[in-house]
Amino acid sequence: MSSAYYLQKDGHQVTVIDKDNFADNCSYGNLGYVCPSHFIPLAAPGIIWQGIKWMLNANSPFYVQPSLNGALVDWGLKFMKSATMKNVQRAGEPLKDIALYSQKEYREWATLPGFDIAFEERGMLEIFQTEKNGHHAQQTVNQGKALGLDIELLDYEGLQKLEPQTKINALGAINFKCDSHLYPDKLMETLKIHLRKNGVQLISGEVQGFEKHQNKVTKIRSTAGVFEADEIVVATGSWSREIAAMLNTKIPLMPGRGYSFTLENSPYVFTRPAVLTEGRVALAPMDGNKIRFGGTMEVVPVKTPPRYERVQSIVKSIKDFLPEFDIPMPAKENIWYGYRPCSADGVPYIGRIKKYNNVIVATGHSMLGLSLGAGTGKLVSELANNQKTGIDMKAFNVERFG
């Protein structure tokens, strides 16, 4: 949708084809963080052993469904190989650059008429309870400062002073003053209205294949008909591996399912987004007096039935950190879930592919697709216009895994 926004703005005639009805996908029920703070990719040292330990516990925040599925094995091996300090160091700068590029765009969108997206710049707290994570927080602060981000380490008193209305069970927190957030549901509705008003066609139909001639894709075949195109953008989230395969292109990618629920009229107050580190839970105040809570990462095929019981551990972690938040387990119909498109190294895939010279891929944003959305759209448009991109795109090379 962000790509469509910039492409239309730059004078292209744009059609968005989506297999659903433009009312829900991973970009709706997420936590809305627009977060330069997340410069450490998912594939980082420690995640593998932590993940194996967590997998033995049914309520843990991270789960990989064991399977001999070829896509999972391929992704898993590449993910394990990427979970190194070298990957963290390599990814830091580009993740920060694209996040700042994107944040700048959201800041601008928030001033446009009709763009009521509840964008707020209140920072984000990463709250920790253990000495070990306190030590880790100090390292993160050093790394973030080296990247030029506005960050500070808070002890318990400093943290409690920022959120005096709510008792917090913790040792301290990182205060990422550089972060911001918005209300994703409003963002998506706003984009839909804006795109339709400006002549972009939003078509419900499942893409099933492509017609190709020499080194160009000429037509898109879908359940809603056949569409001609001179440029094609593949931005199909967790389904992008299969779509790329139709274009003779390999993208290691797996869905990472997460859950969220929202208190519409929250009796509890937290004035800025916060990650409850040991619980792997995130919360965000949104659009007035709503609070959204979310978490868990289940690497599973998209057709796997939801495991609502995982939300119980989110509820428990909230109580562990915020003892006054007496939140019951939400009813199933109030629990949302979505599939994060997880690349094998935690860095998105954005750019042209080798095989066909009129295809741009924009996917693999893992836990950052909302944060990096506007910036990605702008980069896609720059690529389509054959302009110099606003940031260096090397790290996002779509075919970097060969």
Ligand SMILES: Cc1cc2nc3c(=O)[nH]c(=O)nc-3n(C[C@H](O)[C@H](O)[C@H](O)COP(=O)(O)OP(=O)(O)OC[C@H]3O[C@@H](n4cnc5c(N)ncnc54)[C@H](O)[C@@H]3O)c2cc1C
């Ligand atoms: C609990 C949770 C919290 C999160 N919090 C944050 C956060 O705070 N900040 C952040 O940056 N990110 C967050 N994320 C991650 C973020 O939501 C995702 O990275 C992002 O939404 C991915 O966007 P996308 O457009 O790539 O995919 P999607 O939003 O899933 O869109 C892909 C679209 O492609 C369509 N599609 C698929 N196959 C086809 C086909 N064959 N034909 C036509 N259409 C097709 C789908 O219908 C879908 O609409 C969170 C995720 C979860 C689960």
